[in-house]
Amino acid sequence: MDNNKKARVSGTDWMRGPGDHYEVEAAIEHFDFFERSPEEFYNGALSSLSELDQYAQTGDGDSVADAMAEKTRHEAMVKFWIAASRGVPEACVALGRHIMSELTVDAPLGPQRELFEQIAERWIVMGDRSVPAAKKSRVPLKRAARTVDDLSDGDDASSAKASEDATDGVVVVPAVGDSAAGEGAQLAKRFARIVGKALPSMRADMPAVGEVSAAIVSVWPWADKVASHLESMLQVQRSVGLKKPIVQPMLFVGPPGSGKTALAEKIAAIFGVPSLVVPAGGANDSAGLGAVSRGWAGARPCGPVMAALQFDCCDPAIIVDELDKTQSPGAKNGSASGTLLGMMGNPERFQDTCLLENVNLSRMIFMATANSLKTIPEALLDRFTIFYVPRPSAEHFNVVLATAKQRYADYLGVSVNMLPALDGDEYEVLYRQFSRSDASLRDFARAYRHVLSKAVQRVEATQQVEATQRLLN
Structure with missing residues (x-):
């Protein structure tokens, strides 16, 4: 495999999941593309590949011409990615097929190969559901286990199964550990209403086109980019036939008094779910987000479990306010950022130190606010789609x-x-x-x-x- 091919496989920026509004706009600005609509990007990619086919038939091996051809091909792939990120089904299928074609050449990818296969499969599944039967063209793919990391920040962080039907209830608390006697028995009795029982989803039906943007811009017109991103996200979800919206974790950063917390609460309300605001600013521990461990006075489950109990649903929104003002992970008494990282890292099996049992937080919507990103761990930032919310003018x-x-x-x-x-x-x-x-x-x-x-x-x-x-x- 030549060096150019290796670079494309290991370092390209189009072999990934859907991009959010900012990522797409950044790609357009970087390449100075003239196309504007999603369909124009898709047709532009097809046109570029057609030119490359003609070059392959007539090319004479000139190194400069080869470099230009490689550049044209790369830009065509980026155009596919932009069109797919903005909901063009044919572009989703085409992008998935091209990612798979990169993997047909023997390359020392190691664990990256499985990740690329999962990304390609996801794209083809997303597009193949909406493309008319006459246009479908499948590439055989092995069935790989899906993880939270299968998708980019621009897509939801829920599992594929959850995205199929967000209305299904889930068991948030399957059991209480060591419930035979003592404090375990008391906790089992105290939380009997939710232990081992499937809690319903309160997620609203898929909003109409423009409904979310109108609701946000009418009160927060300075947050129009947040509204635009959410509309783009929902456009993709509608294109694959989802009946209920899936919302990825979001972090709103901006100066004090710009309306970040109220905006997060409004977004939760738009999607039909109740919200729990956890104030993390100035806290010397997990700020009510984590559990108070069994054996301590006032022992109680983690904040999301308490929210599930309070609202009697499996998918409340958990809003961590002033995330940048909490202590770093590893602090003596714990921290909200460290607890949140654990919850978002493995939401289906988060260990609750009060219940002494893994709880399922996978349906919950995680949001946070911050005045600055400087003190937030990189690993935690990587879990969020980040939005800057300025003050109004x-x-x-x-x-x-x-x-x-x-x-x-x-x-x-x-x-x-x-x-x-x-x-x-x-x-x-x-x-x-x-x-x-x-x-x-x-x-x-x-x-x-x-x-x-x-x-x-x-x-x-x-x-x-x-x-x-x-x-x-």
């Missing part, structure tokens, strides 16, 4: 104001129409405060409540004047 003022008003009305338990409208001066005060470069949503919410109290005083004073005038008249 002045152009988003009216959306932020409407949201603040609605949330404060919800907090008071009243209709939003019962809150007084702001006059021009009050509006201008809020706008100036919001336009400061360091303004955050939390700062704005406090400012809104303060200005609203002034508006109430203004309205009451006006009413008193009007009442006095009526008496005098």
Whole structure:
């Protein structure tokens, strides 16, 4: 096998699973592709390969021409990957076949070969379900065991079986270890409602095209890239016939007050699942995410199991807030980041030190927020699709104001129409405060409540004047 072929197999960036919105956009920018729609990328790849076939018939072995041909082929494969990542079924099949063709040449890949075979199989299965029968062309593939790592960050981190039907219930807690007597017996009785019982899924039906993006952008227009990614993810899932959405782990990073936690909760609500927010900032241990081990006072299972018990479902969203402020894995008293890494590394068999039994967290949606990525372990970052969430800018003022008003009305338990409208001066005060470069949503919410109290005083004073005038008249 020549050196160029070896480099393609071991180092190419197209022999992988689906890319997310940012990865696809980065590839387009890197290669300076002129195509824009997924179909254009697919047709562009076919056109490039057609040109290569003509070159192979007429080529004279010129080294410069060979290098150009290799470059053209590589770009064609990247175009297949872009089109497949954006849901073109034919591109999925074509990409899977080309990955398999790379493996037909004897190369010293070792364990990588099985990984590439799994990736190729996944692509072909994804595309073959949607391509009309007349267009299907299968490549024989061995059936390999699927793992969480079969898919790239742009795809879901659930197993293929889970993606087939996310509505099936699963047993989160199969048993309680050493339950014959003592504390084990007490725990078995305490959690009898979920031990050994399949808990239902609360995942909503697949949202309509554009529904998720509209729900996010209407409140967080500055998070439009998150909305775009989710829509791309769902487009692929719809193309393979999924009835329920599968959501990969997501990490939202950005400055304080940019609405990251509320955004994570909203995404959970969009997909129909309840959410548990675990505050990790400043915690000297696992911050309630991990279990309190048996034998200690207040022993209890890990946070996800407690969420399954609270919400009576197998797939709540677990949102770890301020993940960057927890201690590193290996800390004396444990850490949220270390516990989360264990949960996401092997979610189907996570050892709960209170129950002394492996629990199944595979259906749960893991999300996290952070102000910075610097203190988060690389191994944990690799488990997430990472999104930057900036603070809103002045152009988003009216959306932020409407949201603040609605949330404060919800907090008071009243209709939003019962809150007084702001006059021009009050509006201008809020706008100036919001336009400061360091303004955050939390700062704005406090400012809104303060200005609203002034508006109430203004309205009451006006009413008193009007009442006095009526008496005098």
